[in-house]
Amino acid sequence: MPEELNPFEIAQRQLDEAAEILQLEPGIHALLREPMRELHITFPVKMDDGSVKVFRGFRVQYNDARGPCKGGIRYHPEETIDTVRALAAWMTWKCALVDIPLGGGKGGVVVNPATLTDGEKERLCRAYIRSIWQMLGPLSDVPAPDMGTDAQMMGWMMDEYCRLRGEFLPGAITGKPLALGGSLGRATATGLGVAMHIREALRLLKIDPHSCRAAIQGFGNVGQSAALNLVGLGIKVVLISDVKGCIFNPEGLDISYLRSITDRYGVVDRDRLRDAEELPGSAWIEQEVEILMPAAVEGQVNGQTARKIKDTVKIIAEGANGPTTPEADEVLRQSDIYVIPDFLCNAGGVTVSYFEGVQNAYNYYWDLEEVHEKLDKKMTAAFHAVHEMAQKKKVHNRLAAYLVAVERVAVAMKLRGWV
Secondary structure (H helix, E strand, C coil): CCCCCCHHHHHHHHHHHHHHHHCCCHHHHHHHCCCCEEEEEEEEEECCCCCEEEEEEEEEEEECCCCCEEEEEEEECCCCHHHHHHHHHHHHHHHHHCCCCCEEEEEEEECCHHHCCHHHHHHHHHHHHHHHHHHCECCCEEEEECCCCCHHHHHHHHHHHHHHHCCCCHHHCCCCCHHHCCCCCCCCHHHHHHHHHHHHHHHHHCCCHHHCEEEEECCCHHHHHHHHHHHHCCCEEEEEEECCEEEECCCCCCHHHHHHCECCCCCECHHHCCCCEEECHHHHHHCCCCEEEECCCCCCECCCHHHHCCCCCCEEECCCCCCECHHHHHHHHCCCCEEECHHHHCCHHHHHHHHHHHHHHHCCCCCHHHHHHHHHHHHHHHHHHHHHHHHHHCCCHHHHHHHHHHHHHHHHHHHCCCC
């Protein structure tokens, strides 16, 4: 039977497993299986040549029992409502897991941003916000950047929202440029959070980071930040990949140099490569390394590719959302690999987005040291909460993360009298 790859059905299946162990009331379980609200939109954008193109987009508010919805906006040519629903669900669990008072949401537009000029991107951002602004706000739903979007785009979106509201509300959008109320450390927070979780896993497993090699799939914002921080821990990053393939050096890559020749979409300039060789795109999962980090798109560790993972691998750190399919999970559970699940591993971004919203609300901003200190405290606490739940219930880490997060959301729903 072929492996099921519908991301929302995967998210529901994972929830169902946790609900059974937690013995959730049927009403709570039923509510948690579906988004509370979702909006499908089509909107026009004038292109540079004077033509008008119609785009399709979405905004999903999955659950706001613990606070305003929070979640990024993705620009991707193959965006689907099921992907957005799944990511909104995972955002709900992610916020609960790191114990910040937010719910889960997500947005998306079906577009390849690399095909747009800056002017077209700005008009697209503003048009998207005009289509959904009534469901947004610091106390209702706060978007942020995700795949295919960046700080500048958040700046345009924030400006359009403020124009429509007639007041300055920087906390309506996070991941903004610093000059518009962004937080120090936000751009690198997801990758830094991944590195913090890997640090804790190495301590738990009593593995010296200086003896470790790492392979990273994806060299966008998350992959770059994680790679730099892994090197800072003493780990040798021997492979990174982008859409063109893999770049490999068994003695360790010069991550700082690679970043300097990488474009805004995470693609490395092959003409300027040095001290590295090129390998096929599939090579990232086949390396003899101790740490594997999928930091690209969903479903990259599947039933077939999971069987290619070498015996040397001790930790899989899921920098991407939904990178491992259920069939691959079954394969991994039969190994000794310590999996740090996605909505725990990559929660650094939403955590600092929350910090940004707090700073916007108080109109008082923290220095980088304070941001990193608060982030480390949240990441470390969440890591050990999941590990302790896994030990207590004798379950794998992904299910343990669900148990921690779903229980927190369910408690809030009951206390609010929803069921």
